[in-house]
Amino acid sequence: xxxxxxxxxxxxxxxxxxxxxxxxxxxxxxxxxxxxxxxxxxxxxxxxxxxxxxxxxxxxxxxxxxxxxxxxxxxxxxxxxxxxxxxxxxxxxxxxxxxxxxxxxxxxxxxxxxxxxxxxxxxxxxxxxxxxxxxxxxxxxxxxxxxxxxxxxxxxxxxxxxxxx
Numbered sequence: 001x002x003x004x005x006x007x008x009x010x011x012x013x014x015x016x017x018x019x020x021x022x023x024x025x026x027x028x029x030x031x032x033x034x035x036x037x038x039x040x041x042x043x044x045x046x047x048x049x050x051x052x053x054x055x056x057x058x059x060x061x062x063x064x065x066x067x068x069x070x071x072x073x074x075x076x077x078x079x080x081x082x083x084x085x086x087x088x089x090x091x092x093x094x095x096x097x098x099x100x101x102x103x104x105x106x107x108x109x110x111x112x113x114x115x116x117x118x119x120x121x122x123x124x125x126x127x128x129x130x131x132x133x134x135x136x137x138x139x140x141x142x143x144x145x146x147x148x149x150x151x152x153x154x155x156x157x158x159x160x161x162x163x164x165x
Contacts, residue, residue: 011158011159011160011161024063025063025156025157025158025159026060026063026112026156026159027159027161029161030110030112030159030161031060033097033099033108033109033110033161034058034060034065034097034110034112035060037097038057038135038136039055039056039057039097040055040056040057040058040065040095040096040097041053041054041055041056041095041096041097042054042055042056042058042067042083042093042094042095043093043094043095043096044082044083044086044087044090044093044116045086045090045092046085046086046089046090047089047090052082052083052086054082054083056083057070057132057135057136057139058095058132059128059131059132059134059135059136060131061127061128061131063156064153064154064155064156065095065112065114065153065154065156066119066128066131066132066151066152066153066154067132067151067152067154068128068129068132068139068144068149068150068151068152069081069084069148069149069150069152070139070142070144070149084118084150084152087116087117087152088118091115091116091117092113092114092115092116093113093114093115093116093154094111094112094113095111095112095114095154096109096110096111096112097109097110098110104164105164105165106164106165107163107164108161108162108163108164109161109162110159110160110161110162111159111160111161111162112154112156112158112159113156113157113158113159114154114155114156114157114158115154115155115157116152116153116154116155117152117153117155118150118151118152118153119150119151119152119153124151124153125151128151128153129144129151132144
């Protein structure tokens with residue numbers, strides 16, 4: 001069975017010794033998939049390992065991914081949301097973006113694993129919100145400042161890119 005028969009995949013990981021200047025973890029193909037899509041699925045787990053997956057809007061800035069707890073209606077907001085409680089207890093996360101098609105030769109996905117953290121630097125939060133607002137016009141009308149709308153950075157540690165052909 002050839003790689004083409006099985007589907008083509010590529011893994012990349014950043015070694016612990018590499019610093020911020022060596023962040024080319026995503027690679028051009030994964031960046032392309034991430035930039036073309038509007039929705040990702042974020043997987044978190046609490047300290048006991050109980051998984052939780054939610055769809056979300058995200059933006060990429062270099063090899064960092066960002067999301068914000070936005071102003072869409074929710075039962076809870078800010079750090080009271082399950083995804084936020086989970087990442088504060090256990091910062092290891094996974095994010096998936098996929099291409100689905102009835103023609104299964106067109107299937108593809110990018111799986112990103114990394115560490116999530118609430119952004120505390122004001123300049124970084126402004127850059128992240130700028131990237132999110134550039135991608136999602138709905139965010140331009142939302143007031144996303146304040147603690148009820150934390151911005152979260154996912155520092156990419158591992159990427160798996162798979163394509164059916």
